[in-house]
Amino acid sequence: MAFTTEKYPGVVADTPAATRGFTLNHSMVRVKDPERSLAFYTGVLGMRVLRRLDFEELGFSLYFLQPPGEAGAPPAETGERTVWTFSQSGLLELTHNWGSEDDPDVQYHNGNDAPQGYGHICIAVPDLDAAMKWFDDQGVDFIKRPEQGKLPDVAFIRDPDGYWIEVIEPARLPDLGR
Missing domain, CATH: 3.30.720.110 (Signal recognition particle alu RNA binding heterodimer, srp9/1)
Structure with a gap:
Protein backbone atom coordinates (compact mmCIF):
# COMPACT_ATOMS: atom_id res chain seq x y z
CA MET A 1 0.00 0.00 0.00
CA ALA A 2 1.35 3.45 -0.93
CA PHE A 3 2.00 6.05 1.75
CA THR A 4 -0.41 8.99 1.80
CA THR A 5 -0.20 10.55 5.28
CA GLU A 6 0.62 9.75 8.89
CA LYS A 7 -2.58 9.35 10.87
CA TYR A 8 -3.36 11.31 14.05
CA PRO A 9 -6.54 12.69 15.59
CA GLY A 10 -7.74 15.52 13.41
CA VAL A 11 -5.93 14.39 10.24
CA VAL A 12 -8.19 14.09 7.20
CA ALA A 13 -6.86 11.02 5.37
CA ASP A 14 -8.37 11.69 1.97
CA THR A 15 -7.34 14.94 0.33
CA PRO A 16 -10.47 16.97 -0.36
CA ALA A 17 -10.98 17.15 -4.12
CA ALA A 18 -11.40 20.94 -3.95
CA THR A 19 -7.79 21.29 -2.68
CA ARG A 20 -6.05 19.31 -5.40
CA GLY A 21 -3.53 21.56 -7.08
CA PHE A 22 -3.00 23.76 -4.00
CA THR A 23 0.70 24.55 -3.45
CA LEU A 24 2.62 26.21 -0.65
CA ASN A 25 4.00 29.15 -2.65
CA HIS A 26 5.87 31.14 0.00
CA SER A 27 6.37 32.06 3.62
CA MET A 28 6.96 35.69 4.59
CA VAL A 29 9.17 37.39 7.14
CA ARG A 30 9.58 41.12 7.69
CA VAL A 31 13.07 42.55 7.39
CA LYS A 32 14.37 45.84 8.72
CA ASP A 33 17.16 46.44 6.19
CA PRO A 34 16.66 44.74 2.81
CA GLU A 35 20.26 45.28 1.69
CA ARG A 36 21.60 43.47 4.75
CA SER A 37 18.99 40.69 4.51
CA LEU A 38 19.45 40.21 0.76
CA ALA A 39 23.22 39.96 1.27
CA PHE A 40 22.61 37.20 3.84
CA TYR A 41 20.02 35.21 1.91
CA THR A 42 21.76 35.47 -1.48
CA GLY A 43 25.41 35.55 -0.37
CA VAL A 44 25.34 33.16 2.60
CA LEU A 45 22.41 30.85 1.76
CA GLY A 46 22.72 31.02 -2.04
CA MET A 47 19.13 32.03 -2.79
CA ARG A 48 18.23 34.05 -5.85
CA VAL A 49 15.78 36.92 -6.08
CA LEU A 50 13.03 36.04 -8.53
CA ARG A 51 10.98 39.20 -8.23
CA ARG A 52 10.72 42.46 -6.33
CA LEU A 53 7.35 44.13 -6.07
CA ASP A 54 7.07 47.71 -4.80
CA PHE A 55 3.84 49.11 -3.39
CA GLU A 56 4.44 52.87 -3.25
CA GLU A 57 0.95 53.76 -1.99
CA LEU A 58 1.40 51.31 0.92
CA GLY A 59 5.10 51.97 1.58
CA PHE A 60 6.56 48.49 1.31
CA SER A 61 8.48 46.15 -0.99
CA LEU A 62 8.34 42.38 -1.38
CA TYR A 63 11.33 40.28 -2.42
CA PHE A 64 10.64 36.69 -3.51
CA LEU A 65 13.64 34.40 -3.06
CA GLN A 66 14.14 30.90 -4.40
CA PRO A 67 16.39 28.37 -2.67
CA PRO A 68 19.53 27.27 -4.52
CA GLY A 69 19.28 24.27 -6.80
CA GLU A 70 15.66 24.79 -7.73
CA ALA A 71 15.12 23.85 -11.35
CA GLY A 72 13.64 26.05 -13.99
CA ALA A 73 14.57 29.28 -15.63
CA PRO A 74 12.19 32.12 -14.85
CA PRO A 75 10.92 34.20 -17.77
CA ALA A 76 12.80 37.42 -18.48
CA GLU A 77 9.66 39.53 -19.03
CA THR A 78 8.56 40.93 -15.65
CA GLY A 79 4.82 40.21 -15.96
CA GLU A 80 5.44 36.62 -17.02
CA ARG A 81 8.05 36.26 -14.27
CA THR A 82 5.54 37.52 -11.69
CA VAL A 83 3.03 34.86 -12.75
CA TRP A 84 5.83 32.24 -12.82
CA THR A 85 7.02 33.29 -9.34
CA PHE A 86 3.53 32.89 -7.87
CA SER A 87 3.35 29.43 -9.51
CA GLN A 88 6.42 28.10 -7.68
CA SER A 89 6.58 26.32 -4.34
CA GLY A 90 8.76 26.80 -1.30
CA LEU A 91 9.77 30.44 -1.80
CA LEU A 92 10.73 32.92 0.90
CA GLU A 93 9.23 36.40 0.81
CA LEU A 94 11.10 39.21 2.52
CA THR A 95 8.84 42.16 3.27
CA HIS A 96 10.46 45.55 3.82
CA ASN A 97 8.36 48.33 5.29
CA TRP A 98 9.99 51.48 3.97
CA GLY A 99 11.86 53.54 6.54
CA SER A 100 12.27 50.68 9.02
CA GLU A 101 16.01 50.58 8.31
CA ASP A 102 16.35 54.10 9.74
CA ASP A 103 14.06 53.60 12.75
CA PRO A 104 15.98 52.42 15.84
CA ASP A 105 12.70 51.35 17.47
CA VAL A 106 11.83 48.83 14.75
CA GLN A 107 12.62 45.29 15.79
CA TYR A 108 10.80 42.17 14.63
CA HIS A 109 9.83 39.32 16.93
CA ASN A 110 11.64 36.11 15.98
CA GLY A 111 8.78 33.88 17.15
CA ASN A 112 10.99 31.84 19.47
CA ASP A 113 11.14 34.31 22.35
CA ALA A 114 8.06 34.62 24.59
CA PRO A 115 5.34 34.64 23.56
CA GLN A 116 6.28 31.90 21.11
CA GLY A 117 4.63 31.62 17.73
CA TYR A 118 6.40 31.42 14.40
Whole structure:
Protein backbone atom coordinates (compact mmCIF):
# COMPACT_ATOMS: atom_id res chain seq x y z
CA MET A 1 0.00 0.00 0.00
CA ALA A 2 1.35 3.45 -0.93
CA PHE A 3 2.00 6.05 1.75
CA THR A 4 -0.41 8.99 1.80
CA THR A 5 -0.20 10.55 5.28
CA GLU A 6 0.62 9.75 8.89
CA LYS A 7 -2.58 9.35 10.87
CA TYR A 8 -3.36 11.31 14.05
CA PRO A 9 -6.54 12.69 15.59
CA GLY A 10 -7.74 15.52 13.41
CA VAL A 11 -5.93 14.39 10.24
CA VAL A 12 -8.19 14.09 7.20
CA ALA A 13 -6.86 11.02 5.37
CA ASP A 14 -8.37 11.69 1.97
CA THR A 15 -7.34 14.94 0.33
CA PRO A 16 -10.47 16.97 -0.36
CA ALA A 17 -10.98 17.15 -4.12
CA ALA A 18 -11.40 20.94 -3.95
CA THR A 19 -7.79 21.29 -2.68
CA ARG A 20 -6.05 19.31 -5.40
CA GLY A 21 -3.53 21.56 -7.08
CA PHE A 22 -3.00 23.76 -4.00
CA THR A 23 0.70 24.55 -3.45
CA LEU A 24 2.62 26.21 -0.65
CA ASN A 25 4.00 29.15 -2.65
CA HIS A 26 5.87 31.14 0.00
CA SER A 27 6.37 32.06 3.62
CA MET A 28 6.96 35.69 4.59
CA VAL A 29 9.17 37.39 7.14
CA ARG A 30 9.58 41.12 7.69
CA VAL A 31 13.07 42.55 7.39
CA LYS A 32 14.37 45.84 8.72
CA ASP A 33 17.16 46.44 6.19
CA PRO A 34 16.66 44.74 2.81
CA GLU A 35 20.26 45.28 1.69
CA ARG A 36 21.60 43.47 4.75
CA SER A 37 18.99 40.69 4.51
CA LEU A 38 19.45 40.21 0.76
CA ALA A 39 23.22 39.96 1.27
CA PHE A 40 22.61 37.20 3.84
CA TYR A 41 20.02 35.21 1.91
CA THR A 42 21.76 35.47 -1.48
CA GLY A 43 25.41 35.55 -0.37
CA VAL A 44 25.34 33.16 2.60
CA LEU A 45 22.41 30.85 1.76
CA GLY A 46 22.72 31.02 -2.04
CA MET A 47 19.13 32.03 -2.79
CA ARG A 48 18.23 34.05 -5.85
CA VAL A 49 15.78 36.92 -6.08
CA LEU A 50 13.03 36.04 -8.53
CA ARG A 51 10.98 39.20 -8.23
CA ARG A 52 10.72 42.46 -6.33
CA LEU A 53 7.35 44.13 -6.07
CA ASP A 54 7.07 47.71 -4.80
CA PHE A 55 3.84 49.11 -3.39
CA GLU A 56 4.44 52.87 -3.25
CA GLU A 57 0.95 53.76 -1.99
CA LEU A 58 1.40 51.31 0.92
CA GLY A 59 5.10 51.97 1.58
CA PHE A 60 6.56 48.49 1.31
CA SER A 61 8.48 46.15 -0.99
CA LEU A 62 8.34 42.38 -1.38
CA TYR A 63 11.33 40.28 -2.42
CA PHE A 64 10.64 36.69 -3.51
CA LEU A 65 13.64 34.40 -3.06
CA GLN A 66 14.14 30.90 -4.40
CA PRO A 67 16.39 28.37 -2.67
CA PRO A 68 19.53 27.27 -4.52
CA GLY A 69 19.28 24.27 -6.80
CA GLU A 70 15.66 24.79 -7.73
CA ALA A 71 15.12 23.85 -11.35
CA GLY A 72 13.64 26.05 -13.99
CA ALA A 73 14.57 29.28 -15.63
CA PRO A 74 12.19 32.12 -14.85
CA PRO A 75 10.92 34.20 -17.77
CA ALA A 76 12.80 37.42 -18.48
CA GLU A 77 9.66 39.53 -19.03
CA THR A 78 8.56 40.93 -15.65
CA GLY A 79 4.82 40.21 -15.96
CA GLU A 80 5.44 36.62 -17.02
CA ARG A 81 8.05 36.26 -14.27
CA THR A 82 5.54 37.52 -11.69
CA VAL A 83 3.03 34.86 -12.75
CA TRP A 84 5.83 32.24 -12.82
CA THR A 85 7.02 33.29 -9.34
CA PHE A 86 3.53 32.89 -7.87
CA SER A 87 3.35 29.43 -9.51
CA GLN A 88 6.42 28.10 -7.68
CA SER A 89 6.58 26.32 -4.34
CA GLY A 90 8.76 26.80 -1.30
CA LEU A 91 9.77 30.44 -1.80
CA LEU A 92 10.73 32.92 0.90
CA GLU A 93 9.23 36.40 0.81
CA LEU A 94 11.10 39.21 2.52
CA THR A 95 8.84 42.16 3.27
CA HIS A 96 10.46 45.55 3.82
CA ASN A 97 8.36 48.33 5.29
CA TRP A 98 9.99 51.48 3.97
CA GLY A 99 11.86 53.54 6.54
CA SER A 100 12.27 50.68 9.02
CA GLU A 101 16.01 50.58 8.31
CA ASP A 102 16.35 54.10 9.74
CA ASP A 103 14.06 53.60 12.75
CA PRO A 104 15.98 52.42 15.84
CA ASP A 105 12.70 51.35 17.47
CA VAL A 106 11.83 48.83 14.75
CA GLN A 107 12.62 45.29 15.79
CA TYR A 108 10.80 42.17 14.63
CA HIS A 109 9.83 39.32 16.93
CA ASN A 110 11.64 36.11 15.98
CA GLY A 111 8.78 33.88 17.15
CA ASN A 112 10.99 31.84 19.47
CA ASP A 113 11.14 34.31 22.35
CA ALA A 114 8.06 34.62 24.59
CA PRO A 115 5.34 34.64 23.56
CA GLN A 116 6.28 31.90 21.11
CA GLY A 117 4.63 31.62 17.73
CA TYR A 118 6.40 31.42 14.40
CA GLY A 119 9.53 29.27 14.75
CA HIS A 120 11.90 29.04 11.81
CA ILE A 121 12.55 28.13 8.21
CA CYS A 122 14.71 25.12 7.36
CA ILE A 123 17.46 24.73 4.78
CA ALA A 124 18.59 21.24 3.76
CA VAL A 125 22.25 21.01 2.75
CA PRO A 126 24.19 18.18 1.07
CA ASP A 127 27.08 18.29 3.60
CA LEU A 128 26.40 19.64 7.09
CA ASP A 129 30.08 19.84 8.07
CA ALA A 130 30.95 21.86 4.95
CA ALA A 131 27.95 24.14 5.57
CA MET A 132 29.05 24.76 9.17
CA LYS A 133 32.54 25.70 7.97
CA TRP A 134 31.02 28.03 5.34
CA PHE A 135 28.81 29.69 7.96
CA ASP A 136 31.78 30.10 10.32
CA ASP A 137 33.82 31.65 7.50
CA GLN A 138 30.95 34.08 6.83
CA GLY A 139 30.64 35.07 10.51
CA VAL A 140 27.10 33.69 10.81
CA ASP A 141 25.55 33.78 14.28
CA PHE A 142 24.82 30.27 15.59
CA ILE A 143 21.97 29.49 17.95
CA LYS A 144 22.88 25.79 18.07
CA ARG A 145 25.64 23.78 16.41
CA PRO A 146 25.05 20.19 15.24
CA GLU A 147 27.02 18.67 18.12
CA GLN A 148 25.25 20.70 20.82
CA GLY A 149 22.18 19.75 22.80
CA LYS A 150 19.90 16.76 22.63
CA LEU A 151 19.12 17.10 18.91
CA PRO A 152 22.27 15.92 17.10
CA ASP A 153 23.01 16.74 13.47
CA VAL A 154 20.66 19.73 13.51
CA ALA A 155 21.96 23.29 13.56
CA PHE A 156 20.23 26.63 13.97
CA ILE A 157 21.63 29.91 12.68
CA ARG A 158 20.26 33.44 12.94
CA ASP A 159 19.57 35.85 10.06
CA PRO A 160 20.21 39.62 10.33
CA ASP A 161 16.73 40.22 11.82
CA GLY A 162 17.07 37.45 14.41
CA TYR A 163 14.95 34.86 12.62
CA TRP A 164 16.01 31.27 13.20
CA ILE A 165 17.06 29.05 10.30
CA GLU A 166 17.35 25.31 10.88
CA VAL A 167 20.11 23.64 8.87
CA ILE A 168 20.00 19.89 8.24
CA GLU A 169 21.66 17.21 6.12
CA PRO A 170 18.76 14.84 5.35
CA ALA A 171 21.00 11.76 5.04
CA ARG A 172 21.97 12.14 8.73
CA LEU A 173 18.38 12.05 9.99
CA PRO A 174 16.84 8.58 9.39
CA ASP A 175 16.51 7.96 13.15
CA LEU A 176 15.32 11.47 14.05
CA GLY A 177 12.34 11.31 16.39
CA ARG A 178 12.47 7.53 16.89
